Amino acid sequence: MNPMLQGQSARRAIPQGFLEALRERFGTAFSTSEAVRAHHGRDESPYPPMLPDGVVHAASIEDIAWVAAHCHRHKVPLIPFGAGSSLEGHVLAVQGGISLDLSGMDRILSVDAEDQCVTVQAGVRRKQLNEHLRDTGLFFPVDPGADATLGGMASTRASGTNAVRYGTMRDNVMALKVVTADGRIVHTGSRARKSSAGYDLTGVFVGSEGTLGIIAEATVRLYPQPEAVSAAVCNFPTLEAAVNSVIEIIQMGVPIARVEFMDTDAVKATNAYSKLDLAESPLLLFEFHGSPEGVKEQALAVGEITAGHGGTDFQWAEHPEDRTRLWTARHHAYFAGVQMRPGCRATTTDVCVPISQLAHCVSATAADLETASFPHTIVGHVGDGNFHVLMMIDPDKPEEWRESELINRRLVERAIAMGGTCTGEHGVGLHKMEFMQAEHGEGALDMMRALKQAFDPHHILNPGKTIPPPSEEG
Amino acid sequence: MNPMLQGQSARRAIPQGFLEALRERFGTAFSTSEAVRAHHGRDESPYPPMLPDGVVHAASIEDIAWVAAHCHRHKVPLIPFGAGSSLEGHVLAVQGGISLDLSGMDRILSVDAEDQCVTVQAGVRRKQLNEHLRDTGLFFPVDPGADATLGGMASTRASGTNAVRYGTMRDNVMALKVVTADGRIVHTGSRARKSSAGYDLTGVFVGSEGTLGIIAEATVRLYPQPEAVSAAVCNFPTLEAAVNSVIEIIQMGVPIARVEFMDTDAVKATNAYSKLDLAESPLLLFEFHGSPEGVKEQALAVGEITAGHGGTDFQWAEHPEDRTRLWTARHHAYFAGVQMRPGCRATTTDVCVPISQLAHCVSATAADLETASFPHTIVGHVGDGNFHVLMMIDPDKPEEWRESELINRRLVERAIAMGGTCTGEHGVGLHKMEFMQAEHGEGALDMMRALKQAFDPHHILNPGKTIPPPSEEG
Structure with a gap:
């Protein structure tokens, strides 16, 4: 095994x-x-x-x-x-x-343009939804990269590149239709933008990874398509310089829509895969949404801050095709990584730390990776303090599994010690269960177990995931 | 009784x-x-x-x-x-x-300027917190009017005038220290800006009104104090015109920080109480946050939209003292209402509806109030679809109680029928329990009861509130 x-x-x-x-x-x-x-x-x-x-x-x-x-x-x-x-x-x-x-349940049930929300079946995919919305002037911002289903995104509390501005699935799911473990159909939430009417069942199901109920339909928030969008890219001498720029941008309250970090290895892989000629050093990729004046103002502020941290070649891409090229390349970072080593499998891990700890966490992780025996990249939604490590391992070599698991463990323990979390957006699944106790403590885990027991007494829903059994038994 | x-x-x-x-x-x-x-x-x-x-x-x-x-x-x-x-x-x-x-537990435990968050004991009050933060360049935006404690605000999922821009307590509580029904101390959440690590216990406790656990400490988000702030006030010929302006502003994506509605009665009460000379017709009060250019751009956009709906006397208040005077008057709307009838008690109700239904809901409610035998006002955080009705009743007259309860019932049933909620921000307490079934349905209520049973098996925590007993028993 x-x-x-x-x-x-x-x-x-x-x-x-x-x-x-x-x-x-x-x-x-x-x-x-x-x-x-x-x-x-x-x-x-x-x-x-x-x-x-x-x-x-x-x-x-x-x-x-x-x-x-x-x-x-x-x-x-x-x-x-x-x-x-x-x-x-x-x-x-x-x-x-x-x-x-649930992938066949892919109907978009109602677009509510006035209320800026849409109700979909769980199997609707992110790209399908935005395609459908194109002519409404609205869009759905949560973008985890993969063309996931909305039900799956709700279940894992997904986020992605836009979360720094538009929030995660936690913030954007307004209501759900859920099937309980014993087969009852329950509605949670409403189309009102806020409510104080009892327990937040919607929030209970979002992120519960199919272990508390089955999400059948979701009502999610939409946003006006921004009047103007522009992108920028900037290289840095060190990863600390890049990350410190982001920290300052966030602290200044510049309302950037996206800011993505790529380490040198990720840039190299992307150049090779997407046929680009980005300068091969740590890089930040920005997107600005707003009025034409507003996006200029944001780009100007960001340009000044990055220059203060040694950023070079700040390039502002106003043309849609340039933007698309850059962001498509970023979205292909996973595939670009996998292409670094034919026949490999990528183990992807993600953590999220308080932004004050981000530079320290990323650079300690880069140091761990320096001696790794396999190719690797670091990319991240750094505006949230969230980053990913991709490790391209040979699935037939147990020693590479063990090595990558050790790096993952050091990364997660570091993030938790810094006041962060073992996963910012990928979820727990099987792979992060062993860290739940260190992150939450036995008291909080006991409450999660009580919640599971209350909602799924026979433990039939996605069993063996998310919440580890009590330590004396596990 | x-x-x-x-x-x-x-x-x-x-x-x-x-x-x-x-x-x-x-x-x-x-x-x-x-x-x-x-x-x-x-x-x-x-x-x-x-x-x-x-x-x-x-x-x-x-x-x-x-x-x-x-x-x-x-x-x-x-x-x-x-x-x-x-x-x-x-x-x-x-x-x-x-x-x-818990009011004696009023220590601000740590201000984390870099991570834009603060950890407080539950008894810290909203104004005390912002006073404390004044020199940090940060502020805590959630503002329910009353100088409530942060623990109480978390427990009722409070929001208020700033929610249209900065969200409610649901969006702004990052982590909690909670005492369980049996006296264990549990941490929920972290200082990371997002997490997919298991069930959202923080979200479970926020809005649970002290019925699932006792919030002892809270870590909440802070925001950079905006570089520029300006306010504006605008009168309208009808309440529909005012409300339709708001709907258009929200749909255009203008990032207003606050927008408050006052009906003619509320304006009159406010003029009398706060010695102002606002034109006595339905009114909107705005606040804009951003860069100096940004707030001008917002005010311009809002001025155009309101003019299109027959808005008159659009006045833009850039001077802090003018802004403060206007917003203080709005914050005193409750007291102004109570002063309309010496010796009265105000029954305050709030609902929240999808914004497309707001004009219809407010005007149907105004029609209900027309024949009321007591003074009344309508005010609201209309950017969220949330509004309040104040009814100034004589506590010694049961017929006035009954009349106000009837109006409340019609209002709540109307809001629920429109896809809204029986309370946008005040919470359920005792007064909204009877509407929980109509809003959520028996299935969702059963899950809330299961949650209560799991977390508080002896039903000692604030019993008899929030979640009604099953209908066959109640």
């Missing part, structure tokens, strides 16, 4: 007649074929697949409710599946059971 | 020796005097006081933990108390028990 999966596997028995009932209810929308199960037993993480016993393609919320009630009655695990683009092993069927594929 | 309290009273028996143990532990910080209990048995709502059996003045989180463990062991109600400025009966001891006064 892969060293990353030690101790994870404990498949539950499937009661007799259970799969047959699914076949009877769903016909060809239910599959037990090896190929379909293999597709649903993995995500973008380097974990080897762990296959579910069967896959249901849901077409409606009633389908979801039926499957949940069925699984609840028979105590069979149930794992919601969207685009499969999660990064920390979220959808692996570590205890077997049913993968519930 | 006051008609508003029918069916609410069911005091629990206090076990022998229970109060004596508190006296022994806390000495003079524990009181059973009538005067102290009376002070802690009421808030700013029109409910008659319901006294606790005793009051503990907590000086430390250990004090809180001791009292919680003691109450948990003996199944005695425990009600956190801050400034007593809540509006919906939140702190009334409907089942008796202990009021835990």
